[in-house]
Structure formats: structure tokens, C-alpha cells
Amino acid sequence: FPVSDAIAMHIAIIGTGYVGLVTGACFAEFGVNVTCVDKDAAKIALLEDGRVPIYEPGLDVLIEKNRRAGRIHFTTDLKAAVHRALVVFIAVGTPPNPDGSPDLSQVEAVAAQIAEALDGYKVIVTKSTVPTGTGQAIRRVMEECCPAGASFSVASNPEFLREGDAINDFMHPERIVIGCEDPQANAILRDLYAPLIQTGVPLVATTVETAELIKYASNAFLAVKISFINDLALLCDRLGCDVLDVARGMGLDSRIGSKFLSPGPGYGGSCFPKDTRALAHLARSHQHRLRIVEAGIAINDDMHEAMLGKIKTLLGEPYTDKVAGMLGLTFKPETSDLRESPAMAIAAAIRRLGVTLRASDPVAIPEAATLLPDVTFCEDPYETAAGCDLLIIATEWNLYRRLDLERLREVMRTPAIADLRNVCDPMQARRAGFRYLGVGRR
Numbered sequence: 001f002p003v004s005d006a007i008a009m010h011i012a013i014i015g016t017g018y019v020g021l022v023t024g025a026c027f028a029e030f031g032v033n034v035t036c037v038d039k040d041a042a043k044i045a046l047l048e049d050g051r052v053p054i055y056e057p058g059l060d061v062l063i064e065k066n067r068r069a070g071r072i073h074f075t076t077d078l079k080a081a082v083h084r085a086l087v088v089f090i091a092v093g094t095p096p097n098p099d100g101s102p103d104l105s106q107v108e109a110v111a112a113q114i115a116e117a118l119d120g121y122k123v124i125v126t127k128s129t130v131p132t133g134t135g136q137a138i139r140r141v142m143e144e145c146c147p148a149g150a151s152f153s154v155a156s157n158p159e160f161l162r163e164g165d166a167i168n169d170f171m172h173p174e175r176i177v178i179g180c181e182d183p184q185a186n187a188i189l190r191d192l193y194a195p196l197i198q199t200g201v202p203l204v205a206t207t208v209e210t211a212e213l214i215k216y217a218s219n220a221f222l223a224v225k226i227s228f229i230n231d232l233a234l235l236c237d238r239l240g241c242d243v244l245d246v247a248r249g250m251g252l253d254s255r256i257g258s259k260f261l262s263p264g265p266g267y268g269g270s271c272f273p274k275d276t277r278a279l280a281h282l283a284r285s286h287q288h289r290l291r292i293v294e295a296g297i298a299i300n301d302d303m304h305e306a307m308l309g310k311i312k313t314l315l316g317e318p319y320t321d322k323v324a325g326m327l328g329l330t331f332k333p334e335t336s337d338l339r340e341s342p343a344m345a346i347a348a349a350i351r352r353l354g355v356t357l358r359a360s361d362p363v364a365i366p367e368a369a370t371l372l373p374d375v376t377f378c379e380d381p382y383e384t385a386a387g388c389d390l391l392i393i394a395t396e397w398n399l400y401r402r403l404d405l406e407r408l409r410e411v412m413r414t415p416a417i418a419d420l421r422n423v424c425d426p427m428q429a430r431r432a433g434f435r436y437l438g439v440g441r442r
């Protein structure tokens with residue numbers, strides 16, 4: 001097969017969000033010529049202007065370096081980008097429908113647009129997280145719209161990067177999954193990923209359908225692991241045990257592993273909530289119930305209420321007289337992503353109780369202010385805590401890991417901490433005069 005030289009290869013990435021932008025910047029860093037396409041003209045204008053629309057550590061530097069080297073371009077012109085490319089990645093959103101199934105309309109629309117733009121042979125690769133069967137659907141859409149003389153292969157290459165450490169994850173993945181039955185497309189994709197495969201990164205080569213399922217299975221497993229420790233944390237609250245010792249005692253067993261055993265207010269973000277629901281929905285639509293995944297979802301839904309219970313206990317009634325301060329709004333540190341953030345859901349619930357809310361976050365205030373209009377946003381933890389009856393630690397940004405408890409007590413009206421991320425030492429907080437509740441802490 002006429003395998004191209006990856007260095008000279010042109011690729012197009014449709015959808016310039018978290019995944020598309022990081023993927024584009026990292027492939028450009030490998031020497032590939034990349035065109036990032038988005039229908040959002042404002043986003044593209046920002047990127048052309050040398051600015052980055054999301055907060056992801058190191059991404060601005062990587063994009064600027066490759067922009068200067070002429071290896072990464074930004075455009076709204078999908079057709080021109082497809083013409084230049086041998087490989088076209090679909091990296092658009094797959095948000096949830098109300099019934100839990102993923103809304104695939106962006107993927108389908110892009111597939112039709114790519115098909116209409118085809119002018120020769122291209123490999124069409126789905127990087128978006130999609131249910132098993134979507135590759136087939138893309139193939140059908142493309143066959144309908146593809147001009148005479150053009151040809152294509154369809155592949156699945158799910159993405160496993162984590163926001164906040166996305167570049168490192170892309171550059172040093174634990175595996176690459178390529179679902180593709182066509183040998184020519186397979187060879188082209190192996191060539192594209194050669195800089196990683198050559199360093200020993202394992203490649204899982206399988207069918208399109210199986211690759212699609214691997215992504216959902218991985219996210220669902222991790223989400224279930226989080227729900228498992230969260231459920232145990234609630235039991236620890238009742239038993240007087242310390243969940244951090246339980247997690248450590250479990251995690252040192254290499255069959256279990258210590259990652260994803262940190263109790264908190266429930267998993268959030270743009271992936272775990274939607275992907276668990278999508279997998280459960282996929283199973284049900286094939287007359288199968290993934291009972292463990294469904295239990296993980298139910299536990300996660302209950303966590304917000306459990307956290308609100310702790311907050312209510314510490315505030316005491318009447319709530320309308322009370323002021324709370326919230327530290328952290330994003331679903332995890334080192335990202336500006338507020339999608340399905342437990343902190344945001346809990347903030348809204350606190351407001352519904354009639355509690356006055358002050359909040360801060362290192363990066364997300366501008367967007368949070370549009371979603372929580374009646375919250376006072378503050379610069380730092382101490383300004384947030386000023387006059388409060390309760391301080392809620394909702395996201396474990398490093399900034400909140402070594403709080404000056406004396407200073408906090410001085411500025412607060414009533415010294416109390418709801419530590420939803422277990423970043424404080426409970427004994428230290430109590431010694432400093434705080435009423436303190438963590439998640440499953442003794």
C-alpha cells in the first residue's frame with residue numbers, strides 16, 4: 001500500500017474543542033500538517049489571532065510554536081481542509097439527549113459535509129465518543145453523499161486524554177486504540193501514530209464496533225470505581241471509619257490500584273456522566289441491562305444530595321440568614337470546563353435553599369458568572385470566606401490545599417468547613433476552631 005510519510009502527511013480535524021485542539025496541536029508537534037476546522041467562527045478568529053479559547057496547561061505554548069512553524073492552521077472552511085488532508089478526524093461534540101442516549105447530530109452532519117467535500121481517497125476517523133454502530137452509520141451517510149470517483153475508509157480512534165493533563169496524555173498514552181477493517185487505512189493510521197507506536201505505546205487494533213465500545217467501557221469502569229469509593233465514604237460516615245485509610249488499604253493491592261479511589265462530591269465533567277448514561281442506554285436498547293453501570297450512575301446522582309446534607313447540617317436553619325463561600329467551581333482542577341460540574345450543581349442547590357453564596361475559582365469565573373447570576377464572585381479564598389457561615393471546598397485546586405486556617409477563621413462569621421474533596425486535615429481544622437465535615441473522614 002502507498003503508505004505516506006507521516007512527516008509530509010496532511011490531516012484535518014473537524015471540531016476544535018478540547019479534544020480537537022489538543023489532538024491538532026500534538027500531531028503538529030510530531031511534524032504533521034494539521035488543519036483544525038470549526039463552525040464557530042469566533043473560536044477560529046481567536047485561534048488565528050494567537051489566542052486559545054480553553055484553559056489547558058501548556059496548550060497555548062504548543063499551538064504558538066507550531067503555528068509559527070506553519071504546521072497548524074485554523075479555518076471554518078471544511079471543504080478546503082478536507083481537500084488538503086489524507087486523514088480527516090471527526091472530533092465534534094456528542095452531548096446527551098434527555099433519555100441518556102448521545103445526540104449524534106453533530107457527527108452525522110459533519111460526516112455528510114466531509115462526504116460532499118471528498119475528492120479522492122481519505123480515511124475518515126471518529127475521535128468523538130460514539131456508541132457502537134456509529135461507524136456503520138457514518139459509512140452509510142458518506143456512501144449516500146460521496147461524489148463519483150471519490151473513495152474513503154471509516155475508522156474509529158477513541159481518545160483517552162484527560163482535561164488538565166491532556167497534552168501529556170496525548171504524548172504519552174497508555175494505549176492507542178484503532179478500529180479499522182481496511183488494511184490501507186490501518187497502515188495510514190499506524191503511520192500517523194508511528195512516533196508513539198515506535199516508543200512502545202501498545203496498539204489495540206480491532207474492529208470499528210469494538211473500538212467504539214472500548215471507550216465507553218473504559219469511562220464506565222472508571223466512573224463505577226469512583227462511585228464505589230463514594231458509596232463506601234458514605235458508609236464510613238456512619239461507621240466512624242476513615243475512607244482515606246480504606247482507599248489506601250485497598251489501592252495498595254495492585255489488582256485494585258490506587259487511582260480513582262478519592263472520595264468526593266461525585267464524578268462530573270463532559271465525559272463520565274454522559275458516557276455512563278450512553279452505555280447504559282446502548283445496553284438497554286439491545287435488551288441488556290448493565291446493572292453495575294446503572295448502580296454507579298444512581299450512586300453518583302445521590303452524591304449531590306449527600307453533600308447538600310452535610311452543608312445543611314453545618315449551616316443550620318434558617319438558611320435564608322446564612323452566607324456560604326464556595327472554593328472551586330470546575331469539575332476538577334486545571335481545567336476551565338464547567339460541564340456537569342458537581343460544584344455548579346451544589347451551588348445552584350444552595351441558592352435554591354435561599355443561602356447567600358460567594359464563590360471563587362482560579363479560571364472559571366467568567367463562564368460561571370453567566371450560569372450563576374446571583375452569586376458574588378471573589379478573587380481568592382479569604383475574600384470568598386469573608387462574612388461566611390460556611391466554607392465549602394468543592395474543587396481540589398492546589399491553591400486550596402494549604403489554606404491559612406487562622407486567617408479564614410478571622411474573616412468568617414461562623415467557622416465551619418464542608419470539605420467535599422478531603423483536602424484539609426480534620427483534626428487540624430477542628431483544633432483551629434472549625435466545625436468540619438469531610439467525605440467519609442473519621
Ligand code: NAD
Pocket residue numbers: 014015016017018019020037038039040043091092093094106109110127128129130159160161162163270271
Ligand atoms: P467540545 O464541545 O469542546 O468541542 C466540539 C467542537 O466541535 C466545538 O468547538 C463545536 O463548535 C465544533 N463543531 C460542532 N459541529 C461542527 C461542525 N459541523 N463543523 C465544525 N465544527 C463543529 O467537545 P470536546 O470536549 O472536545 O469533545 C469532543 C468529543 O470527544 C466528544 O464526543 C467527547 O465525548 C469526546 N471526548 C472528550 C474528552 C474530553 O476530555 N473533553 C476526552 C475524550 C473524548
